[in-house]
Amino acid sequence: MTTRFTQSSANSGKWSKQLTPWAISYGGSHKLGFNLSISQFKHIGVFPEQSSNWEYIFSALQRKRNSKALNLFAYTGGASLAAKAVQSDITHVEAFSQLISKAKENMESSGLKDVRWMKEDALRYVQKEVKRGKKYDLIIMDPPSWGRGPKGEKWKLESQLDELIKGVSQLLNKKAYIIVNTYSGISPEQLKERLENHISFGSVECGNLIVEATSGAEFSTGSLVRGQVK
Numbered sequence: 001m002t003t004r005f006t007q008s009s010a011n012s013g014k015w016s017k018q019l020t021p022w023a024i025s026y027g028g029s030h031k032l033g034f035n036l037s038i039s040q041f042k043h044i045g046v047f048p049e050q051s052s053n054w055e056y057i058f059s060a061l062q063r064k065r066n067s068k069a070l071n072l073f074a075y076t077g078g079a080s081l082a083a084k085a086v087q088s089d090i091t092h093v094e095a096f097s098q099l100i101s102k103a104k105e106n107m108e109s110s111g112l113k114d115v116r117w118m119k120e121d122a123l124r125y126v127q128k129e130v131k132r133g134k135k136y137d138l139i140i141m142d143p144p145s146w147g148r149g150p151k152g153e154k155w156k157l158e159s160q161l162d163e164l165i166k167g168v169s170q171l172l173n174k175k176a177y178i179i180v181n182t183y184s185g186i187s188p189e190q191l192k193e194r195l196e197n198h199i200s201f202g203s204v205e206c207g208n209l210i211v212e213a214t215s216g217a218e219f220s221t222g223s224l225v226r227g228q229v230k
């Protein structure tokens with residue numbers, strides 16, 4: 001069965017056909033389960049381009065004992081589940097209860113448990129963690145161009161990204177890993193430069209986040225920077 005989404009405004013549109021919810025299993029280095037359904041925002045409940053990050057998380061953390069990971073703007077929880085699959089102590093930060101419920105269902109479908117769920121504004125959570133002196137071995141962040149925290153806090157990527165990076169830089173342990181995606185106008189090189197203004201990397205890579213069609217066609221969805229700090 002196929003369906004096609006036609007966008008009518010920046011945030012909504014229509015599907016040509018309704019589909020009953022369905023489930024998929026990601027069969028990479030570790031199995032992850034996702035419960036999917038079509039939404040009026042075009043999303044279906046998984047971002048396949050993120051699978052390259054899940055593999056990065058598996059290999060970064062699987063030999064690290066008692067690692068702590070933080071997933072900001074976490075939505076479906078793909079990265080949270082990847083960290084949990086390799087026994088990391090993961091904190092999942094998302095503004096919306098409904099989306100946290102969906103991520104919990106994905107955790108259950110992945111045969112995992114004990115993700116720490118935080119319904120919080122991502123930037124405020126980072127600032128609170130800095131005050132509490134917390135440190136992490138992996139921080140993942142996938143901030144949208146604009147958004148809202150649970151109490152209506154405004155998030156605007158362009159004006160707040162540097163503040164977020166500055167906060168995150170204070171939460172990184174030595175040799176910690178960081179993964180950052182953005183979807184709006186910031187090139188991979190610019191994103192890397194903005195990170196390097198606050199973070200000293202031992203190794204770092206940047207490029208486009210790619211969805212690959214079965215035909216082999218590639219579709220870039222945004223910018224990606226990831227690496228290990230000194």
Ligand SMILES: C[S@@+](CC[C@H](N)C(=O)[O-])C[C@H]1O[C@@H](n2cnc3c(N)ncnc32)[C@H](O)[C@@H]1O
Pocket residue numbers: 047050072073074075076077078079093094095096099120121122123142143144146147148149150153154155
């Ligand atoms: C681009 S999506 C992240 C997708 C994620 N990488 C995944 O694989 O599911 C951005 C998420 O950030 C959330 N969000 C937006 N503003 C937020 C805020 N101020 N604090 C916390 N989460 C926020 C949105 O609800 C959305 O779920």
